[in-house]
Amino acid sequence: MTPPHVETDAVTRAAALFRSLGDPKRLAILLELRKGEQRVADLVNMIGLSQATVSGHLACLRDCGLVDYRPQGRQSFYRLTTPDIDTLLRAAETVLAATGDAVVLCPNYGVAAAAPERAS
Template identity: 40%
Template sequence: MTTCTQTADLKAKLFRGFSDPSRLSILNALRNRPLTVSEIVQQTGLNQSNVSNHLSCLRCCDLVVREQQGRFVYYELADIRIATLLDLADELLADVAKGVRQCSHYEPSSINRLSQCSSD
């Protein structure tokens, strides 16, 4: 495999981490400050089990880190550039939302199949 192909494959894998609505919701919740699982649950509306599973995936991919503070565990974005990437996505989406909304190539069923957190 060429370096260009390897880079494209790795980039696609990175973006799969952002492609799941639950993971994206968690990353968005962590944009401003570190949060506990309970706070993430409250902000995202996801259940605790779902949040914990997705946090595990995001930690595995080095997108989120955790820090123990007393009896609480706080999660935060591993790199400020993740928040910047989310900000850029918001800006881009503001300009292309109509086309994205009408696009039939990325239906939720195909996205969910591709967005599983795995070690491949």
């Protein structure tokens, strides 16, 4: 029998991974990096976020071990650290397709839960 702390450690690690993927801006960056190496300026143009925002999220993704970069002259080219990240993102797309709008409509995590309340 596996000691309970081993299962808890695995759950904690997986939860940390999914929290890192849970921010829409970080997820958008990862989706763009699936296409191949990108510079910060490329990501800014593709995603429509400020340079500071993209750089901050890339730093977070680097700290999480999900992206890395290759310096070339004065530029840095960012990439996914492993093809498994692409596999994970594709698996999420498959789950979303299979569940239809259930996740989007979820009262706890769906679109309505993420939207700020509007004043009457």
